Amino acid sequence: MSKYIMEAENVKKYFPIKGGLFSKIVGYVKAVDDVTLKIKKGSCVALVGESGCGKTTFGRTILKLLEPDDGRILFEDKNLAEIKGKKMREMRKNMQIVFQDPNSSLDPRFTVKNIIGEPFTNFTKIKGEELVKKVLELLELVGLKKEHLYRYPHEFSGGQRQRIAVARAIALNPKFIVLDEPTSALDVSVQAKILNLFQDLQEKLDLSYLFITHDLSVAKHMADNIGVMYVGKLVETSETESLFEEPLHPYTQALLSAIPVADPDYKVMRAVLKGDVPSPANPPSGCRFHPRCPEAKEICSKEEPELKKVGDGRLVACHLY
Amino acid sequence: MEELLKVKDLKTYFYTYEGVVKALEGINLDIYKGESLGLVGETGCGKSVTALSIMRLIQWPPGKIIDGEIILDGKDLLKIPEEEMRKIRGSDISMIFQEPMSSLNPVFTIGSQISEAITLHQEVDKKEAEKRSLDMLDLVGMPDAEKVMKQYPHELSGGMQQRAMIAMALSCKPKLLIADEPTTALDVTVQAQILDLIQKVNKEIDSSMLLITHDLGVVAQVCSRVAVMYAGYIVEIGTAKQIFKNPYHPYTKGLMHAIPKIHVETKRLEVIRGVVPNLITPPSGCRFHPRCDHMMDVCKKKAPPTVKVEEGHYVACFLHGGVK
Secondary structure (H helix, E strand, O other), X not given: OOOEEEEEEEEEEEEEEEEOOOOEEEEEEEEEXXXXXXXXXXXXXXXXXXXXXXXXXXXXXXXXXXXXXXXXXXXOOXXXXXXXXXXXXXXXXXXXXXXXXXXXXXXXXXXXXXHXXXXXXXXXXXXXXXXXXXXXXXXXXXXXXXHHOOOOHHHOOHHHHHHHHHHHXXXXXXXXXXXXXXXXXXXXXXXXXXXXXXXXXXXXXXXXXXXXXXXXXXXXXHOOEEEEEEOOEEEEEEEHHHHHHOOOOHHHHHHHHHOXXXXXXXXXXXXXXXXXXXXXXXXXXXXXOHHHOOOOOOHHHOOOOOOEEOOOOOEEOOOOO | OOEEEXXXXXXXXXXXXXXXEEEEEEEEEEEEOOOEEEEEOOOOXXXXXXHHHHOOOOOOOOEEEEEEEEEEOOEEOOOOOHHHHHXXXXXXXXXXXXXXXHHOOOOOOHHHHHHHHHHHHOOOOHHHHHHHHHHHHHHOOOOOHHHHHOOOHHXXXXXXXXXXXXXXXHOOOOOEEEEXXXXXXXXXXXXXXXXXXXXXHHHHOOOEEEEEEOOHHHHHHXXXXXXXXXXXXXXXXXXXXXXXXXXXOHHHHHHHHHOOOOOOOOOOOOOOOXXXXXXXXXXXXXXXXXXXXXXXXXXXXXXXXXXXXXXXXXEOOHHHOOOO
């Protein structure tokens, strides 16, 4: 058995753009373009980047919620492309996802008992009192109370709803959970509680996470490894500490210096990037970052840089290295 | 420093079917000339209601400003007639909202929207207004400003839309700019651009700013003074340094500990227990007492008065005085 729970190799996901009279395909949005990322058992890997960079698409693709167009996805050494139908359904017990907005990921007409009990009724034969017992155990695990059992999602605050979504995700003892911006819709004091909950659960249940976020300080707090994405490409992966100590890719550097630090003494010289994130439907030639890069050279607009090993355990896609 | 705007005992309530939401319960706030004051707090604490109350944009029904004074340049904005208030909005005080897309009119070009603001408040003809609009777009660093004048909002990216909003808000050189979560909908790299821009332009036209945000990082980088709100009250106000380095109120301390930090190693985040109270039936006395670790008997009985703890630093908590 390998030490990785999830290995995604050269994963591509393109969405067709249709236009014209006969809805001909006129182009592709290259949402995820050749991304390779490995997640060790028991670790938390964060995927950071700005909106539209493909981090959510990647998260969904490796769970096969979206069918990849190319590449290999190995979950515990099993190639997901070869697993279909009933077998895939069984596999899904092991991999779960928590979405950003608990308002839209919980059915408003279901009670908490039904929401958290649904995985059990779908996958196991547990029912009746035993089901209630299971649900209560989960409620306790995520910090909710017994009296919440028969309430509806609208009766809860945002943080509590996210706890319900987490309880549902961990119901069947998964090994791997994709956390897709799970705290972006929450206030800082609530965010702190939910982040602590994730850490507790990881320890108790021996989980591995892919933590998708745009907030680098959250990524730093949670993750052992970080991958930085830009317009469908992975531009840098590194251990969390070394990434923050010495970001190598110019985009990572810009991203780090753009974070507002909650300390008035810490006035950073911000390498403010010019321009906006380009559209993934029509990405720039060569290195996709070159039009905004302060250190762009001639080669950058012509040749696409490969992910190269720089230092130990770090990969950077940049012509500077 | 010279005072520009003074808010005194401002109370705004919303009358809903479920009961009266006491959104603001006696806000006191001074904004000085040329400064940028940050107003921070969690969702539902009354930050935006404060801004809308200052602009007198609270819609009745259900909302109503029931008490207090808002004094701009010696004039009480709550006592003047609506026509006069309309002249102040957009010229003396203007506002930038969180979502540029929903605050720009989709059926008019950027140029005509900015010119409209200028012709309404300044006595210039259309040509001159257009010229000034173009100057404003240049000032906010809009690339290809001449083309953008003829474009519609949907043709611009989020960051560019926010630039256009800023150009419009500052086109009449307001004395006070209220920015309500101006960068929340933007990506970090674009947020950095916009924050730099707001500061730069604000300095250039010499106006004050009230920056409303939930992001403590943004406040620390941009504001000279900070006010912390909790459940309809301002619980602490002081210079950015005082608030971030030496917070007095237990809620402010809790907030500071709850943020994950880039430059400090934290294994576990400290949390404030409990949840934000509902403002229809808020807790008695100090509204923070059910969540506070230092709660005393007096906290349940009456609301703490605001006391001075050091020069320019005020806090509303019985731990630091006010118990008699």
